[in-house]
Amino acid sequence: MIAVTGAASGIGAAVASALRTAGHRVIGVDLRDAEVCADLSTSDGRRAAIGGVLDRAPELDGLVLCAGVGPHVPDPMQIIEVNYRGAVEVLDGLFPALRGAAVAVSSSASTMVRWADNPISRGTEAAALADAGEFAGHLAYSWSKNAVTVAVRQRVAEWGAAGVRLNTVAPGAVDTPLLQAGLASRYGDAIRSYQPPIARHGTPEEVAALIVYLLGPHAGYIHGAQFAIDGGSDALMRPTEF
Secondary structure: OEEEEOOOOHHHHHHHHHHHHOOOOEEEEEOOOOOEEOOOOOHHHHHHHHHHHHHHOOOEEEEEEOOOOOOOOOOHHHHHHHHHHHHHHHHHHHHHHEEEEEEEEOOHHHHHOOHHHOHHHHOOHHHHHHOOHHHHHHHHHHHHHHHHHHHHHHOHHHHHHOOOEEEEEEEOOEOOHHHHHHHOOOOHHHHHHOOOOOOOOEOHHHHHHHHHHHHOHHHOOOOOOEEEEOOOHHHHHOOOOO
8 A cells, every 4th residue: 555645636647646556456545536635734634644543554565655736836835745744754754664665756846945945944934925025935845845845865874774765856847736837927938938958858667667667666775865856947947066
């Protein structure tokens, strides 16, 4: 049994479909249209998600954290609550039940800030967002995804000792409802103007294929890594940093 958050649309739906096609049983978690309906933007919702999954499967073969919102969301703190706390609390809450591997969906935006400069590292994100003005949504998104990647890397010793692998994937622009909402927002022109070396958007199915691989036995020595799946954007912008 594999749990997938954000399973009702986008990358999460593609992951759930790919896993079911491969013969796995899937517990989907989302706001609606899922086996477990829960709001990962709240503490109560995160507890409900964890409890709902464990009620259906006391042991898990895998976990995929796809639930997320974009920088166009009006409340920037909601971005951090869903993308960071919603991922990490579910990750930790289901860790004792895991017998396989986990993958968290980060973003190419995670590299746009250093952890030392990330207000989440100091618990000062609310104050920092109050001063961010029109850039608040973009900053909250980058901070949240940077924090998820760091949280995964900080857990490698404990998780490795337990025999559970943990990695992140970092998509660029992927053709999902989240991207379409971004294109319709004030960030639309910036999204449209940037072209990666592979001059198209990615597909949810391409990201899902990488995630399914990372969950499987052929990825048995991959642990604590982040995989960019962004058409070459990260290499283009940071050719000497890796």
